[in-house]
Amino acid sequence: MYSHLRWKIPLILAVLLGAVLMAYPLEEKVSLGLDLQGGMHLVLEVQTEKAVDYALEQRADDIKHALEDEDIEVDRVSEDLQNRLIRIILVDTIDVPATNSILKNYPTLEQIEVRRDGLELVYRVRPDELKHLQDNAVQQALETIRNRVDQFGVAEPSIQIQGERRILVQLPGIKDAKRAIDLIGKTARLEFKLLNEVISAEDALRGTIPEGQEILYQRTENKATGEVTRQPFLLKKRTVLSGDTITGADVRFDSQYNEPYVAITFNSVGARIFQQITRENIKKRLAIVLDDNVYSAPVIQDEIIGGRAQITGSFSTEEARDLAIALRAGALPAPVTILENRTVGPSLGRDSIEAGIKSMIIGFVLVLVFIIIYYRLSGIIAVSALFLNLVILMGVLAYFEASLTLPGIAGIILTIGMAIDANVLVFERIREEIKVGKTVRAAIDAGFAKAFRTIVDANVTTFIAAIVLFQFGTGPIKGFAITLCIGIAASMFTAVFVSRTVFDIAMSWKKLNRLSI
Amino acid sequence: MEIFKKETHIDFMGKARMAIMCSGLLILASLASLGIQGGMKFGIDFAGGTLVQLKFESPPNLSDIRDSLKDLGLADSTIQEFGSPNHILIRVERSQGALEEMGTTLKEALAKRIDPDTITVERVEMVGPKVGKDLREKAMLSILYAIIGIVIYISWRFEFQYAIAAIIALMHDVMLTMGAFSVMDKEFTLVVVAAFLAIIGYSLNDTIVVFDRIRENWRRRGKKSLISVINTSINQTLSRTLLTSGTTLLVVVSLFILGGEIIHDFAFALLVGVVVGTYSSIFIASVFLVFWESRSKRKKA
Numbered sequence: 001m002y003s004h005l006r007w008k009i010p011l012i013l014a015v016l017l018g019a020v021l022m023a024y025p026l027e028e029k030v031s032l033g034l035d036l037q038g039g040m041h042l043v044l045e046v047q048t049e050k051a052v053d054y055a056l057e058q059r060a061d062d063i064k065h066a067l068e069d070e071d072i073e074v075d076r077v078s079e080d081l082q083n084r085l086i087r088i089i090l091v092d093t094i095d096v097p098a099t100n101s102i103l104k105n106y107p108t109l110e111q112i113e114v115r116r117d118g119l120e121l122v123y124r125v126r127p128d129e130l131k132h133l134q135d136n137a138v139q140q141a142l143e144t145i146r147n148r149v150d151q152f153g154v155a156e157p158s159i160q161i162q163g164e165r166r167i168l169v170q171l172p173g174i175k176d177a178k179r180a181i182d183l184i185g186k187t188a189r190l191e192f193k194l195l196n197e198v199i200s201a202e203d204a205l206r207g208t209i210p211e212g213q214e215i216l217y218q219r220t221e222n223k224a225t226g227e228v229t230r231q232p233f234l235l236k237k238r239t240v241l242s243g244d245t246i247t248g249a250d251v252r253f254d255s256q257y258n259e260p261y262v263a264i265t266f267n268s269v270g271a272r273i274f275q276q277i278t279r280e281n282i283k284k285r286l287a288i289v290l291d292d293n294v295y296s297a298p299v300i301q302d303e304i305i306g307g308r309a310q311i312t313g314s315f316s317t318e319e320a321r322d323l324a325i326a327l328r329a330g331a332l333p334a335p336v337t338i339l340e341n342r343t344v345g346p347s348l349g350r351d352s353i354e355a356g357i358k359s360m361i362i363g364f365v366l367v368l369v370f371i372i373i374y375y376r377l378s379g380i381i382a383v384s385a386l387f388l389n390l391v392i393l394m395g396v397l398a399y400f401e402a403s404l405t406l407p408g409i410a411g412i413i414l415t416i417g418m419a420i421d422a423n424v425l426v427f428e429r430i431r432e433e434i435k436v437g438k439t440v441r442a443a444i445d446a447g448f449a450k451a452f453r454t455i456v457d458a459n460v461t462t463f464i465a466a467i468v469l470f471q472f473g474t475g476p477i478k479g480f481a482i483t484l485c486i487g488i489a490a491s492m493f494t495a496v497f498v499s500r501t502v503f504d505i506a507m508s509w510k511k512l513n514r515l516s517i
Numbered sequence: 518m519e520i521f522k523k524e525t526h527i528d529f530m531g532k533a534r535m536a537i538m539c540s541g542l543l544i545l546a547s548l549a550s551l552g553i554q555g556g557m558k559f560g561i562d563f564a565g566g567t568l569v570q571l572k573f574e575s576p577p578n579l580s581d582i583r584d585s586l587k588d589l590g591l592a593d594s595t596i597q598e599f600g601s602p603n604h605i606l607i608r609v610e611r612s613q614g615a616l617e618e619m620g621t622t623l624k625e626a627l628a629k630r631i632d633p634d635t636i637t638v639e640r641v642e643m644v645g646p647k648v649g650k651d652l653r654e655k656a657m658l659s660i661l662y663a664i665i666g667i668v669i670y671i672s673w674r675f676e677f678q679y680a681i682a683a684i685i686a687l688m689h690d691v692m693l694t695m696g697a698f699s700v701m702d703k704e705f706t707l708v709v710v711a712a713f714l715a716i717i718g719y720s721l722n723d724t725i726v727v728f729d730r731i732r733e734n735w736r737r738r739g740k741k742s743l744i745s746v747i748n749t750s751i752n753q754t755l756s757r758t759l760l761t762s763g764t765t766l767l768v769v770v771s772l773f774i775l776g777g778e779i780i781h782d783f784a785f786a787l788l789v790g791v792v793v794g795t796y797s798s799i800f801i802a803s804v805f806l807v808f809w810e811s812r813s814k815r816k817k818a
Contacts, residue, residue: 355777
C-alpha cells in the first residue's frame, strides 16, 4: 500500500542533502547584494559615435600616407565626421586610376561620389562596418575597464555588457568610490601633438584658427587657493604619436622637488616614431595631451632614443598612480558617460541586514508558533515543510551564485507567507473532508487531491508576475524575483509532495482513527 | 483550534452594493489625491536625480545643510529626515556628471559648518534621466505583460469572465494602494514596483482560491443561483482566507515595524496590498461574476 514511500523518502532526503551541501557554509556560498554589503553599482554608456569618429580620422590619415607613398600629389584628404565620409581631392587627373586601385585596399569604405573627372572622390564607411566598429568599441571598453578594475584591487568585481552599448560595473565593498569612478570613467587617450611655432595661441583665439590646427587648454590648479587657470595652446591637430604604443607607465618622483610624475615607456614602433619626431623637431615644443587636456608642452632638447618620456603635471601621488594604471590598462576606445551610480556605504549595509534579518526571524517565529497552535501535530509537519523550503531556497541561490539583496530577503518573507498558504489550503480541505465523515485515510487523499489544483492555479499566477519582474528588473529587483520564483517552486514541492509523504509515513506506522489537525 | 466551529452563512453578496460604494469612494479618493499631487511621486529611479543619505553623530541643524547646498548651487534640493533625526536624506533633481561624487562634494561643502569627521556618507544614488525614462517604460511594459499572461492563464483554467473579474479586482487593488501611497506622500521607487508586483501575485492567489471553490460548487449546484453558490463558496473558504491573510500579515507587519527604513515603504505597500487584495477577492471579483451573469441573462431575454 505504501510502497511508493520506497522512492519518495530517498528522493526527499536527497533533495534535502543536496540543498544543504550547496548552501553550507552559508556565509561563503550565498553572496550578499551590494545593498547589503556595501559597494558601488555603476552603469556606463559607451559613446560609440566617438569611436567611429576616431576610426574615421585614423583611416583618413592612413589613406593620405598611402597616397603620398605612391608619389601621388594630394591636395587634401579630409574627414566629414557628421556624415561619416572621407573626401579625397587630387591635383592631377593622371593619378586617378592609381588612387582608385589603392583605395580598393580599403574594403570597409565604399565610393559614393566622383566629381570633376575623378579629382574629387567621396567615400563612405559601410553600414555593417559602422556596426562592427560600434560593437568593437563596447567590447574593448569592457576589456579596458576590467583591466583597470583588476589593477585597482577590488575583490569579486562584476563587469558586464548590458544591452547594446552599456556596461554594468559592480564593485562590492569598495571604500573610495570617487577614486574608482575617476579611474573607470577616464578615457585616458594620450596623444602627442606639435605646437604651431609661428602663431601664438592668443592671436589665433582673437583671429581665426588655421586649418588643421586646434586650441587645447592646460589646466593648472593652485593647490593652496584652489584657483584654476587655463592656458591655451595652438596645436597641429594631427597626432604624431598616440598612447596605444605605450608598454609601461610608472610613478616616479622628481629628485629636486619630490613631486610625482609618470614615466612611460614606448614599444619599438612607438620608440622609433618618438625618435623620429624628436630628431626632426629639436628646439620645438611637443604637447602631451590627455583626453584633450594639455598636460605639459616641453621643448624638445635633443633626439630621444630608447623610447621613454615623462608626463608631468600638478599631480598628487594618488592622481599619478591612477594615471599610470589607466595608461597601462589602455585607453578607452571612446568616452563613457555615467548613467547610473549607486553607492552604499558599508555601515548602512550592516544596519540594513540586521534590521531585515531580525524582522524576518521574528515574523517567521510568530507564524510557526501560530501554525502549531492551530493545527497541532499536523502543524508540526507544516513547519518542517517550511524549514525544508528555506533550505532548498538557500541551496538553489547558492547553486546559481545569486546574491541576496534586501528586496530578496523581502521575497523570502513573502515566500514564507505563500508556503503557509499552500499548507493551509490542504489542511482546511482535510478538515472539511473529516467533517463530512470520511475516514482519516480518505480525508487525507481527498484533501491533497482537491487542494493541489487550487495551489497550482494560485501559485502559477504569482509565478507569472515573478518571471515578468525577473525579466525587467535589475540588481536588487532581480534578487527579489529570483527568491520569489524559487520560493514558489520549492513551496509547491514541500507543501504537496513532502507533506503528503510525511502523512503517508505516519499512516504506515499506525492506523490513525483521528487526525491531529 | 478552529476559527469557525460551525459553518458560517454570511450573506456576502447581499452586502455587495455597500462594498461597491465603499470601493468606489476609496478609488475616487485615490484619484483625487493623485490629481492634487500631480501624479505619482516618483523616486529617482524613475525621475532621475541624485540621492544622498548622510548619518550625523548628533541631529544636525537643517539650515546649515540648506546653506551648504546653496553654496553648491543646489538650493532647490529636498532635505528630509530618514528614520531618525541623525539620518538625513537629500534629494537633488539633477544628475549631471559633476554630481557623481555628491557624497564627498557635500561633505566638503558641509565642512564649513559641521565637522566632517562626524558625517558618514551612507549611500549615494545617481540615476541619469535616460535610465529613469527607460525604467518607467520597462515598468509599464512589465505590468502589461504580467496582466496579459495572467488573463490568458485564467481564461484557460476557468472562463473568460473570471479573468476579467480577476483583472478588475487587481486594478482595484493597485489603484487603492497607489492612492494610499499618494495620501501618505510616499515615493514610488523600483523597490515599490517590486512590492506592487508581489501584491498582484498575492491578490490573484487569493482570488483564484475563491474562484476555484466557486467553480467546484457551480458544478454541483443543482437549482441554486449563482449568488447562492458564490456565498457558499466564500463562506467555505473563509477560514482559509483569514488564516493565510493573517499569517502573511504577521510577517509583513513584522517587516513594517522592525525592518528598518529602507524597506519600510515596501512593507507599507505589502500591508495595504494584502488587506485590499483579500477584500477584493470577496467583494469585487465575485460581484463582477454576478454582474456578468445578469448581463448575459438580460441579453438572452
